[in-house]
Amino acid sequence: MYEIIWHGRGGQGVVLASEVLAEAAYLQGYKGVTSAPTFGPERRGAPLAASTRISHEPIRTFSQIEHADIAVVLDDSLFKVVDIWGRLKEGGIMVVNSSAPPAESSIVKKVMIIWIDAAAVAREHRLTAGGTPVVNTPLLGALVKGWNYIALENIEQGLAIKMAASGAYKNFQAVKSAFSKAVIREYRGTHA
Amino acid sequence: MSEIRIITGNEAAALAVTLCEPKVVAAYPITPQTKISELLSMYVETGTLKAEYVRVESEHSALTVLISASTVGARVFTATSSNGLLYMHEQLHWAAGSRLPIVMCCVNRGVGAPWSIFNDQQDSMSQRDTGWIQLYCRDNQEIIDTVIQAYRIAEQVYIPTMVCYDGFVLSHTMMPVEIPEAAQVKNFLPPYRPHTFLDPERPRTINPVFFPWRRENAEGVLCDGYMEMRYKLQRDFDTSLEVIEDVNVQYTDLFGRNYGGLIWEYQTGDADIFVTGMGSIAQEATLAVDALREEGIKIGVVGIRSFRPFPKEKLIHAFSRARIIIVFQKAISYGNEGGLSTEVKAALYGSGIDAPVHDYIAGLGGRDVKTRELIAAIRDTLERSGGGDCKNKTTWLNCHRG
Known part of the structure; x- marks a missing residue:
């Protein structure tokens, strides 16, 4: 089973990204998928997470993910307020949206880092909501570049299930762009 | 399709x-x-x-x-x-x-x-x-x-x-x-056709005041009193035990999914240690059972699907080889114990099954219950059971009791 935590802020679409990933994984042939928001009230701008579980067998656990295989970070300011590293497994994958590649000193576990300037990708594809770049879907492209268990065409179909055709098309262009632009830094890290 | x-x-x-x-x-x-x-x-x-x-x-x-x-x-x-x-x-x-x-x-x-x-x-x-x-x-x-x-x-x-x-x-x-x-x-599910309903074409009184005794109506027919009405509800609850099972069987035939009717069992074939509960916590317990079975512990889950009617006979049958029963529940009957534990114990009374029933209160107000926590609780119970002193003790799982 793969466990993925999406770290973002209310309004950034962590729940939708998690749902699209679950749809894509199911299309990929994984019989067990779940997608859950942080349980409880949600507020725009406040730190918030969503989680995806992906397995070959139907999923029987509904408790909170303790140590994820993958962390996807929509907003790098969250590193200061949320224990993102603490909830990621050693040897896991960290997907980060930030304007610059993460500094070596900030990498505190032996993980694969996938870096993407998702905001730039979103702006390039005019993917904005209320003037703010939409970074959730581009991060799906970055994720599957380094974690190649799910094909891009299934992400495309997953988007089509969750949104109207025009939106799905536009989002998928950004997904593909993020896929090609994402930079992978293989397992290393200060604790290696 | x-x-x-x-x-x-x-x-x-x-x-x-x-x-x-x-x-x-x-x-x-x-x-x-x-x-x-x-x-x-x-x-x-x-x-x-x-x-x-x-x-x-x-x-x-x-x-x-x-x-x-x-x-x-x-x-x-x-x-x-x-x-x-x-x-x-x-x-x-x-x-x-x-x-x-x-x-x-x-x-x-x-x-x-x-x-x-x-x-x-x-x-x-x-x-x-x-x-x-x-x-x-x-x-x-x-x-x-x-x-x-x-x-x-x-x-x-x-x-x-x-x-x-x-x-x-x-x-x-x-x-x-x-x-x-x-x-x-x-x-x-055929359309609902009740045997009795209120209709302006056929006026009738529904739910008048009932007296402690049986009483003749205006047509001289001797009618039930309050207590007979209560008896009939309880009698029909007894019937519902069978109905829930039958409906599950028919559903399985048509749709191919079987929920066991009143209870469901997981890995109980050779089990002598049983975990029981209702809803998602019982499902999570199946993962705990998978892990403990890898260590050779003969453990299974009996999930209670119907809390009312309470499936006493089914549980007596399911627990017939039980050495230890562990109840995980997300509710407390203040001043006593978890309500489900009380029900399980009462069902077993006089059945000849004298396995201790361990009472766990878990997950109140959304407190997360992880598989590893269930595993630890089960292990702890098995260790305590070795000492013999294990009856009538309620454990609050993952709760600070300082």
Whole structure:
């Protein structure tokens, strides 16, 4: 089973990204998928997470993910307020949206880092909501570049299930762009 | 072809209701139930569900609307959670006493005070004696299938039925769910034709004051007293044990999914240690069992699906080889222990099974219950059982007791 935590802020679409990933994984042939928001009230701008579980067998656990295989970070300011590293497994994958590649000193576990300037990708594809770049879907492209268990065409179909055709098309262009632009830094890290 | 969709428990419930074609829906939104009332309201507005959606100012009124609608012969639905269910309390008794086959979803949530919007099962457990059938679901597939079964059960025995599932844990978690085909559901669930209903063409009095004794009516027919009416409700609960099993069998034949009827079992074939519970915590316990079996421990799960009627005979059979029974429950009967433990112990009384029943209170107010915590609790129980002193002790799992 793969466990993925999406770290973002209310309004950034962590729940939708998690749902699209679950749809894509199911299309990929994984019989067990779940997608859950942080349980409880949600507020725009406040730190918030969503989680995806992906397995070959139907999923029987509904408790909170303790140590994820993958962390996807929509907003790098969250590193200061949320224990993102603490909830990621050693040897896991960290997907980060930030304007610059993460500094070596900030990498505190032996993980694969996938870096993407998702905001730039979103702006390039005019993917904005209320003037703010939409970074959730581009991060799906970055994720599957380094974690190649799910094909891009299934992400495309997953988007089509969750949104109207025009939106799905536009989002998928950004997904593909993020896929090609994402930079992978293989397992290393200060604790290696 | 039936379709598989990745949906939340609330969406599963709302889709099931739509397939069952109730004529009247009345609900008051409350977290974590809200999405069901929103969806059903939308389905009615868009014509997907041809029903009347009655907007009400409270849960008490929601159930009152359904009592009225059901009395004139309509199939009806409502859903609520927590304090909303408690606010219905008076009408829960009224619906059951009136023998109206109302179906309701209780999206289980802790009860205030103190306020919590998060999951436990104190809300429905505390309504035990209102005369409703209570069925608990372990995942979203079971929710959609149980709501459909609930109408068949309720309408066969004229007892209102509550379909309970864990708030957020299931209500807000998406997972693949096979949506039954509408034509097959119609086949399984014929239109509701009550034996008695209120009709202006045939005026009658329903629910007059009953006296302690039996009494002749205006036509000189000797009629039941209050106590006979109560006896009949209890008698029909006994019948419902069989009906729940039969409906499950028929459902399995038509749709290919088997929930075990009153209880379900996991890895119990050679087990002498049993874990039991209701809803998602029992499902999580199956993973604990997988892990402990790898160490050679003969352990299984008996999931209790029907809390009312309580399946005593089934449990006696399931626990016949039990050396140790561990109950994980998300509710507490203050001043005693977890209510489910009390029920299990009472069911075993006089059966010859003298396995200790270990009482665990877990997950109140949304406190997360992880597989590893269940494993640790089971291990701890097995160690304590070695010492012999293990009866009548309640353990609060993952709770600071300083």
